[in-house]
Amino acid sequence: MERIIASIITIGDELLIGQVIDTNSAFIAQELNKAGVWVKRRVAVGDSKEEIIRALNEESRDTNIIIITGGLGPTADDITKPVLCEYFGGRLVMNEDVRKHLMYLFEQVFRRPIIERNLKQAEVPDVCTVLPNARGTAPGMWFEKEGKVFVSLPGVPHEMKGLITNEVIPRLQQTFAMPFISHRTLLTAGIGESYIAETIRDWEEQLPAHLKLAYLPNYGMVRLRITGWSTNKTHLENELNTEFDKLKILVREWLVIDEDATLPMALHKLLRSRNKTMTTAESCTGGYIAHLITAIPGASNIYKGSIISYDNAIKISALQVSPATLQKNGAVSEEVVSEMAAGALASMNTDYALAVSGIMGPDGGTPEKPVGMVWVAAGDRNKLVTQKFQFRFDRDRNIEMTATQALNLLRKFIVENP
Known part of the structure; x- marks a missing residue:
């Protein structure tokens, strides 16, 4: 089974100038990985039509899934929706379900009048599948083109997380045959990354191709993570456990904890x-x-x-x-x-x-x-x-x-x- 590969594109000038820290990509990558999707790249672009289109073209060349966040708000600088409409050859139409949801939010939850600018958030490209956003006003949008899936999500983290969990991951699992991905992680302290690499070199060199070791150093500590992927969950889990036990013996002198913990x-x-x-x-x-x-x-x-x-x-x-x-x-x-x-x-x-x-x-x-x-x-x-x-x-x-x-x-x- 071939890997299912994804890219994440975050949109917004505020990300490029460091005014806002991108936490969305980390959450999306974690959830995709749990579902069996490998994230190949994370790309940030500004609020520019040309840059968004360039990123879409580049990331769709060698990935199956492109997740986009940001630029779906009601203000003039939120240009993602019209750009996507043009990119996929559609036109903006009023979605009645989204309009009703907006009316409910403003009348029952926010308790303030809705204005025309807010209602425009119910306009979506007629070539997308609307993903209902129970936590906010901007809906998610699902596009398909040449066998690739493109998903556009709001940049507000709370809203994005709800859509990823409730809409995107279940739909991706129905669309693609996912391999099983699993990890084993331990934490060491009091030894440098290079010295660990020398200590475990012989063991690392004999790892099979579908198992990969990553070194994650930080402030006097090094996390070691073995990642594997397979269509056979039981076989992969047994194989990972065997190699992880070997690794723990090799680094036992510096081992802090044999799980992904601080x-x-x-x-x-x-x-x-x-x-x-x-x-x-x-x-x-x-x-x-x-x-x-x-x-x-x-x-x-x-x-x-x-x-x-x-x-x-x-x-x-x-x-x-x-x-x-x-x-x-x-x-x-x-x-x-x-x-x-x-x-x-x-x-x-x-x-x-x-x-x-x-x-x-x-x-x-x-x-x-x-x-x-x-x-x-x-x-x-x-x-x-x-x-x-x-x-x-x-x-x-x-x-x-x-x-x-x-x-x-x-x-x-x-x-x-x-």
Whole structure:
């Protein structure tokens, strides 16, 4: 069975100038992949008739499905609908079902008068199949040309998601014979992408052609994802499981979690499995570690809270750090983060604590303690471990790297000290 291949075209000047971040493509790609469709390209174009037509021509040459988002609103800069009407050789006509839906929304939901500009959203090319948009005013549109499927969707993420889930994916599954696509993902920390590649080279070289390994590095961590495709779901799942088990053995020294999860999620799962709780005492990260942890649903089960002791006076009053320790060693020191962690354990009454103090930049460094220097402490009431890091990036990335390394230090402590 041949692969079913798709391209995603996002339309809007706001995307090209960075005023709006394109999250639609990521969602569409994920949903297509689940359904057995390979996404070959993601293309962004401005509100230009020529650019839209060029993109349609180029993407339809070697793909089966072209998904388009954006440009379906009621204002003059929303030109997607008339361009598609011209491209597929149709004319705009009033769709009665869409008109009734618009009247219902304005009269019953929005409770405001409908104007002619809004009613024009019920005009669609007479050569398309209308996809009802239960979440908004602009309908989706399904076109077919020379064996290819073109789908135009509104750019509003909430509306687009509803159409993809309820209309587009079911129709694509009826139109194409989809292969089965599956993934296996794990997360490593404390090893670089190149070193992993050398470590697993022999195993990777023997993978069959229908299994592909991807390296996804990010802030001191590397995700490894095996993707496979086949018409035989059972055979593919068994094959993936076998190769995934081999991979886990090869990277066991750096393995964080054997699923597609983030480091905070892995730590959350570890604490839940042991019915334990934690707290954080943050200085240089200013609450960023707490943010990462509390972004996970159910965080209240494992996380009590944080003391953000950005100022030394708070370290003393809230975390019981000794003024003498601060005077002798400075805030960025092994001694201070150790006392911060101990103070957090006592104050929050948790099983584990994590403390960080450092110099994020761009200013504040000295020859003895340069920008990017960080001390981390992690542990429980019986034992604390500390580690010094020296990062070399800008302020934002130094904060992110600090959070990553701190969370991983606590994770390793819990695993090694059951």
